[in-house]
Amino acid sequence: xxxxxxxxxxxxxxxxxxxxxxxxxxxxxxxxxxxxxxxxxxxxxxxxxxxxxxxxxxxxxxxxxxxxxxxxxxxxxxxxxxxxxxxxxxxxxxxxxxxxxxxxxxxxxxxxxxxxxxxxxxxxxxxxxxxxxxxxxxxxxxxxxxxxxxxxxxxxxxxxxxxxxxxxxxxxxxxxxxxxxxxxxxxxxxxxxxxxxxxxxxxxxxxxxxxxxxxxxxxxxxxxxxxxxxxxxxxxxxxxxxxxxxxxxxxxxxxxxxxxxxxxxxxxxxxxxxxxxxxxxxxxxxxxxxxxxxxxxxxxxxxxxxxxxxxxxxxxxxxxxxxxxxxxxxxxxxxxxxxxxxxxxxxxxxxxxxxxxxxx
Numbered sequence: 088x089x090x091x092x093x094x095x096x097x098x099x100x101x102x103x104x105x106x107x108x109x110x111x112x113x114x115x116x117x118x119x120x121x122x123x124x125x126x127x128x129x130x131x132x133x134x135x136x137x138x139x140x141x142x143x144x145x146x147x148x149x150x151x152x153x154x155x156x157x158x159x160x161x162x163x164x165x166x167x168x169x170x171x172x173x174x175x176x177x178x179x180x181x182x183x184x185x186x187x188x189x190x191x192x193x194x195x196x197x198x199x200x201x202x203x204x205x206x207x208x209x210x211x212x213x214x215x216x217x218x219x220x221x222x223x224x225x226x227x228x229x230x231x232x233x234x235x236x237x238x239x240x241x242x243x244x245x246x247x248x249x250x251x252x253x254x255x256x257x258x259x260x261x262x263x264x265x266x267x268x269x270x271x272x273x274x275x276x277x278x279x280x281x282x283x284x285x286x287x288x289x290x291x292x293x294x295x296x297x298x299x300x301x302x303x304x305x306x307x308x309x310x311x312x313x314x315x316x317x318x319x320x321x322x323x324x325x326x327x328x329x330x331x332x333x334x335x336x337x338x339x340x341x342x343x344x345x346x347x348x349x350x351x352x353x354x355x356x357x358x359x360x361x362x363x364x365x366x367x368x369x370x371x372x373x374x375x376x377x378x379x380x381x382x383x384x385x386x387x388x389x390x391x392x393x394x395x396x397x398x399x400x401x402x403x404x405x406x407x408x409x410x411x412x413x414x415x416x417x418x419x420x421x422x423x424x425x426x427x428x429x430x431x432x433x434x435x436x437x438x439x440x441x442x443x444x445x446x447x
Contacts, residue, residue, distance in 0.1 A: 352409025
């Protein structure tokens with residue numbers, strides 16, 4: 088009982104430390120990717136935090152699966168290095184006696200992983216896709232950000248706003264540049280201030296104040312300049328476009344009802360994550376063996392290779408099921424059955440005293 092209480096406590100402590108580290112890496116990776124898209128103008132700056140949250144929730148099952156695997160591996164490896172496992176074996180307990188305490192620690196997290204994988208992550212993927220569609224369907228004026236050139240969706244206009252005015256309202260800007268091409272003639276407008284207006288019919292207008300308009304044909308000297316106090320441009324309202332729903336955004340009942348190959352592949356991925364977490368927790372028991380007289384990193388390298396092969400095998404089966412090249416039942420069972428054989432072989436290697444390779 089002393090061993091088991093100490094093991095549960097150390098499992099929990101290592102799991103918290105590993106989760107914090109992995110979650111920080113996840114947030115940093117998503118943040119760098121989104122900041123690069125925001126700097127390129129593909130994602131508005133005000134949408135970065137929301138997309139980070141959705142992305143973190145979507146990747147949480149993978150993070151928790153790795154947390155369970157690494158926490159158990161670190162704990163048992165330390166017990167081998169500090170010769171505490173010698174006391175365990177001297178008490179007459181085999182290595183398989185660790186299965187029960189390991190599962191006692193892992194099963195609650197596996198249930199959380201299953202809930203996230205089957206229900207919460209698809210919801211996050213759906214909300215992220217809907218949010219991106221709303222951003223893409225905004226009109227050209229809503230896309231304008233201070234200090235950045237912004238091309239309209241049709242490529243006919245280019246806008247630049249130096250800064251927000253901040254004096255007469257949040258929708259007023261100053262030092263505006265707008266370029267447009269109509270009927271082969273280039274029009275360039277500069278204005279000291281601008282704001283948007285809505286009429287009684289819901290039409291949206293951009294009102295430029297105190298500026299000039301230069302109009303002419305590129306390559307010819309025929310240009311004219313017009314000074315204006317107020318210049319109104321009507322903005323075309325962009326109709327909301329909704330693309331086809333991706334399988335990863337479908338809820339579990341809709342995914343099962345769909346029945347297409349891509350939906351079956353997505354269902355395979357969701358079902359496999361909690362099974363992967365259980366298998367990784369059990370694999371950590373034989374993989375944690377460390378010879379104190381030999382190197383201490385060999386088992387870690389082997390564990391990383393097994394995890395990469397296992398996760399990639401699930402991804403390959405998901406792709407084949409999604410392409411119709413493999414039956415769903417085969418894709419669900421094949422990688423886990425192979426890993427179950429590997430698990431049995433690893434336990435046999437650690438338990439067998441008269442194994443053939445030991446006699447040699």
